[in-house]
Amino acid sequence: MRFTEIWTTALRAILKNKRRSILTMLGIIIGIAAVVTILAIGDGFSNWVTKSITANKSGKIETQIVFLPDGTANTNSDPFSQRDLSLIEQLPGVTKVKQSSSEGDYKQLNLPVKNKTKSVLVHFTKGKSSPVVAGRRLMPSDNQTGNQVAVIDVSLAKSLFGSTTNALHHGVEVDDHLYEIVGIRSRVTDSVNFSDAMSSEMPANITLPKRVHQRYVQNERSGDVLTLILTKGTKASKLSKKAIRILETQGSMRNQGDYQSSDPTTQADVFGKILNAITYFVSAVAGTSLFIAGIGVMNMMYISVAERTMEIGIRRAMGARQQDIRMQFLLESATLTILGGLIGYGLGVLLALGISALPVMPFHASFSLGGFLLAFGVSTAVGLIFGVMPANAASRKDLIDIIR
Amino acid sequence: MLIELKNVNKYYQNGSQRFHVLKHINLAIDRGEFLSIMGPSGAGKTSLINLIGFIDRQFEGEYLFNGKSYQQASDRTLSRIRNQSVGFVFQNFKLIGNNTILENVELPLLYGDLSKRAAKPIVEKALERVGLPNSSQKIPNELSGGQQQRVAIARALVHQPKFIIADEPTGALDSQTSAEIMQIFRDLNQQEKTTIVLVTHDSQVSQYGERLIKILDGAIIADQEVTPRALH
Numbered sequence: 155m156r157f158t159e160i161w162t163t164a165l166r167a168i169l170k171n172k173r174r175s176i177l178t179m180l181g182i183i184i185g186i187a188a189v190v191t192i193l194a195i196g197d198g199f200s201n202w203v204t205k206s207i208t209a210n211k212s213g214k215i216e217t218q219i220v221f222l223p224d225g226t227a228n229t230n231s232d233p234f235s236q237r238d239l240s241l242i243e244q245l246p247g248v249t250k251v252k253q254s255s256s257e258g259d260y261k262q263l264n265l266p267v268k269n270k271t272k273s274v275l276v277h278f279t280k281g282k283s284s285p286v287v288a289g290r291r292l293m294p295s296d297n298q299t300g301n302q303v304a305v306i307d308v309s310l311a312k313s314l315f316g317s318t319t320n321a322l323h324h325g326v327e328v329d330d331h332l333y334e335i336v337g338i339r340s341r342v343t344d345s346v347n348f349s350d351a352m353s354s355e356m357p358a359n360i361t362l363p364k365r366v367h368q369r370y371v372q373n374e375r376s377g378d379v380l381t382l383i384l385t386k387g388t389k390a391s392k393l394s395k396k397a398i399r400i401l402e403t404q405g406s407m408r409n410q411g412d413y414q415s416s417d418p419t420t421q422a423d424v425f426g427k428i429l430n431a432i433t434y435f436v437s438a439v440a441g442t443s444l445f446i447a448g449i450g451v452m453n454m455m456y457i458s459v460a461e462r463t464m465e466i467g468i469r470r471a472m473g474a475r476q477q478d479i480r481m482q483f484l485l486e487s488a489t490l491t492i493l494g495g496l497i498g499y500g501l502g503v504l505l506a507l508g509i510s511a512l513p514v515m516p517f518h519a520s521f522s523l524g525g526f527l528l529a530f531g532v533s534t535a536v537g538l539i540f541g542v543m544p545a546n547a548a549s550r551k552d553l554i555d556i557i558r
Numbered sequence: 559m560l561i562e563l564k565n566v567n568k569y570y571q572n573g574s575q576r577f578h579v580l581k582h583i584n585l586a587i588d589r590g591e592f593l594s595i596m597g598p599s600g601a602g603k604t605s606l607i608n609l610i611g612f613i614d615r616q617f618e619g620e621y622l623f624n625g626k627s628y629q630q631a632s633d634r635t636l637s638r639i640r641n642q643s644v645g646f647v648f649q650n651f652k653l654i655g656n657n658t659i660l661e662n663v664e665l666p667l668l669y670g671d672l673s674k675r676a677a678k679p680i681v682e683k684a685l686e687r688v689g690l691p692n693s694s695q696k697i698p699n700e701l702s703g704g705q706q707q708r709v710a711i712a713r714a715l716v717h718q719p720k721f722i723i724a725d726e727p728t729g730a731l732d733s734q735t736s737a738e739i740m741q742i743f744r745d746l747n748q749q750e751k752t753t754i755v756l757v758t759h760d761s762q763v764s765q766y767g768e769r770l771i772k773i774l775d776g777a778i779i780a781d782q783e784v785t786p787r788a789l790h
Contacts, residue, residue, distance in 0.1 A: 155668045155669050155671070156668070156671060156673060158673075159668050159673070159674055162674075166656075166657075167656075170656055464652065464654075465654050465656075467652075468652050468653075468654055468665070469665065469669070470637070470640075471611075471613065471640060471646050471652075472640070472641065472646075472665040472666045472669055472713070473637050473638065473640045473641020473642070473665075473666055473669040473670065474637060474665075474669050475633060475634055475637040475638075475669075476633050476637075477634075478637075478669065553613050553614075554608060554613055554614045554616075557608075557613055557648075557652075
């Protein structure tokens with residue numbers, strides 16, 4: 155018999171027994187849906203990580219290494235020698251190494267507020283600050299001319315001065331220097347939003363012009379940060395580990411402090427690890443589900459073969475070969491699981507879209523042809539593997555025993 | 559000769575007992591013959607036609623079909639022989655209940671590698687031949703016993719086999735319907751020269767054939783021509 159005719163027969167047999175078929179498919183549907191969901195979310199996550207890293211600065215991947223001197227360190231000497239730089243530059247995957255100071259754009263600070271100390275985040279900016287609710291923003295000119303001014307957030311203004319209007323034109327003390335409050339920005343919540351953390355600017359309680367602050371703390375540390383610019387596709391965390399290993403064995407200041415990587419993607423790495431763990435867990439659950447579903451399929455096929463002994467006999471008498479009968483039942487079981495797989499894929503897509511629509515998710519699920527092919531392939535394989543034995547049993551029935 | 563059985567013996571092993579079902583059968587059937595095999599239940603009629611119809615090949619002796627023996631043939635070859643050369647009509651019709659009449663009748667054609675599209679007009683013609691036009695989309699349960707047996711006959715002749723084996727085709731039918739069914743067989747034999755091997759235990763039915771074989775306890779006890787006198 156032609157393949158298409160056998161397949162039509164198989165499909166018809168499945169549709170004849172709708173309820174039984176759907177119940178049998180359920181395991182496949184759940185298993186495939188779980189795999190598709192977790193794959194789509196995983197893909198979406200890794201897409202988002204690459205995008206947020208490369209989008210950062212001029213489309214390049216960067217990682218940083220910081221030197222932390224211990225007490226014995228001679229503060230006058232350069233934390234990285236010229237030789238250190240060239241050693242790291244020679245690492246494969248590194249295109250450029252830049253040395254800079256760690257005086258970053260953010261600083262955590264303890265501020266005395268009404269007999270208590272409060273931890274506040276200070277942001278140093280060279281440009282415009284975030285929009286304000288009262289007063290004015292910081293401007294690039296503040297930075298250039300060295301105006302000793304600050305923008306603080308509503309909650310800090312209230313706890314320091316009672317109200318936002320009171321706070322304007324008063325002073326706030328940062329690192330023993332007084333800054334005039336010229337603007338009040340909207341409230342900054344304590345819990346730092348993950349997606350904000352990955353963007354370039356974190357909402358800070360106090361914003362100061364960078365240059366003004368640097369003037370006072372200038373000689374604390376200098377040149378203690380190396381920025382490695384990497385070629386596309388390199389894993390930043392791996393490479394910075396390598397670089398640190400080289401510095402720890404050959405670096406000029408290796409006896410006077412520690413080297414640490416400050417990888418902008420560490421947060422993403424942690425999230426990625428959690429996601430990986432979830433992926434493994436879901437995969438294990440899905441695998442178990444698929445296995446049990448496969449046994450269900452096998453069971454249903456055995457029942458189907460037993461119920462249709464007469465049909466098999468008639469077909470054999472009409473000239474069906476053993477391989478025709480085997481093919482018929484094999485296709486029936488594969489069609490059943492493929493149908494389940496397709497339904498499961500659809501369900502998985504909906505589930506992934508639903509999850510990525512949740513407000514806590516900073517990224518969207520991403521669907522690939524590979525995910526579809528995997529769902530299709532796995533469901534086909536389950537049908538074939540667990541259908542072989544019943545199909546063989548059907549084909550081996552002795553005609554003389556079933557036709558009488 | 560289309561079919562030649564030479565000294566065929568068949569045994570059933572039943573526990574420790576060996577049961578001799580066919581005893582020294584010698585039988586030759588020519589093309590175009592209408593042969594009736596008659597005998598009481600348990601005489602070995604069905605065993606004999608299962609053997610002739612390539613359903614059973616556990617026997618001793620020689621069975622030549624068109625001069626060739628298929629006793630050692632593969633499943634593939636036997637299936638092909640069944641598909642090309644034999645048409646089966648059973649007592650209890652043996653239609654696939656879930657399938658439409660069309661799907662039942664087209665089976666021999668599909669297993670002969672025809673497409674459904676090519677098979678359909680042939681099936682319609684066969685249904686017309688047995689007096690059931692326009693019923694191809696019905697399912698077997700919607701038809702009466704006589705109609706179902708007509709469908710089974712259509713299925714047996716749709717692929718123009720070398721011979722048709724009918725195992726008590728009227729066993730489940732009343733005498734009026736039996737006569738109609740037997741008339742179809744008779745027309746097939748006389749108009750289209752189809753070879754028919756018919757099994758029955760009803761002497762009335764056996765009168766439709768040209769030749770009658772009586773079988774008792776596994777042995778042929780009579781082989782005679784049917785005189786047309788019994789027909790009315």
